[in-house]
Amino acid sequence: MGNVFLYVVLFFALLLLLSSFFTVKQQTAVIVERFGKFLSIRQAGLHLKIPIIDKIAGRINLKIQQLDVIIETKTKENVFVKMKVSVQFKVIQDKVFEAFYKLEYPHDQITSYVFDVVRAEVPKLKLDDVFERKDDIAIAVKRELNEAMTTYGYDIINTLITDIDPDIQVKNAMNRINAADREKSAAEYEAEALRIRIVAKAKAEAESKRLQGQGIADQRREIARGLVESVDILNKVGINSQEASALIVVTQHYDTLQAIGADTNSNLILLPNSPQAGSDMLNNMVASFTASNQIGESIKRGNQNRENQKHKKPKHDNPSHEELPGEIIE
Structure with a gap:
């Protein structure tokens, strides 16, 4: 019986001895109290306390912690938004006593301050400004919380x-506004691109017409120069200008017929195209040139007579009037 009692005493003594030791993890602080009164703060490592007399009152986490606070508030234009504010905080290592004894629910305290600051700042801003100045709001929250x-x-x-996160209806309206702005910008860019294409096409067509006209003018100039040379050559052999011009036209007529006949796939028919056509064309052209010259000479004589009548000196009944040499009396 005595041995059993001894074993029990040894067993409880061993339990007391083991309970005297405790460990503290890294980035953790332990509050030790003696008879309910603060005794000490123990940092990371192996520590000893008096069994039954001393007890561990609590453990404080010294790591950086994060608290997410979701707040619903309204903006200056009465648009309700939900905001998520993430607060990163930690216990100051030198103020573990204050963190443990002065504040029982730190998360609730932080949440209250976040609500207070956000609901004081956001109603001053419009919805667009809330998105643009969210960093300013975060700085105001941090400053108030630190104090x-x-x-x-x-x-x-x-x-x-x-x-x-604005209200769903407001979000849809903002999306429609953004879509309309983008469609407007796209339409403006497309219109500008179309204008550039039209202007470029018009410039290209104008340049093409200019070059085409210049080519036609050069072609006609060379044709006229060749005709002049041909007429000069024919004049040297005793053929006058009218006959030479008629001969050149008839020659071009037959050259045209030859060119048409050379193309077997051509559907073009030149009328008249009989052998007598060249002779008739020549006679008609000679007659036309003769008639044109006669008409031109007649017009020239008529113009000369009118000029003479205009400058003819009239006779005056008054003999005392003395005409000056070269004076024209109207």
Whole structure:
């Protein structure tokens, strides 16, 4: 019986001895209390405490933590939006006592400050400005949190606005506006491209017409120069200008007939094309030239007579009027 009691005592003594030792993980702090009163803060490593008298009151995580806060608020134009604010914070290693004893629910405290700041800043801005100035809102949240939470031993590392979600109807309206703007820009670009193509085509056609006209003018100039040379050569052999011109026209007539006959697939018919046509054409042209010369001479004589009548000196009844040499009396 005595041996059993001894074994029990040894067993409880061993349990007490083992309970005297405890370990603290890295990036963790342990609060030790004695009879309910704060005793010490233990950092990472192996530690010893008095069994039954001392106890571990709590463990504080010294790592950086993140708290996501979802807030619903409205903008200046009364558009409701949901915002997700991510707060990254940690316990200051030198202020573990304040973090453990002064603040019981740090997450709730941080959430309250985030709500307060966001609902004070966002109603001042329009919806577009909320998207553009979300960094300014995040900075305001961080500044307010730091001022409040440092007292409780918490350091705010960063605040990020990770999502801005307007009401579904507002989102659809914004999408329609953006789509309309893009369609408008696309239409403007297409119209500008079409205008450029039209202008370029018009310039190309104008240049083509100019070159074509220049080519035709050069061709006619060379034809006229060749005709002049041909007439000069025929004049040297005793053929006058009218006969030479008629001969050249008849020659071109037969050259045209020869060119048409050379193309077996041509459907062109030149009328008249009989052997008598060349002779008739020559006679008609000679007669036309003669008649034209006669008409021209008649017109020339008529113009000369009118000029003479205009400059003829009239007779005056008054003998005392003395005409000056070369004076024209109207």
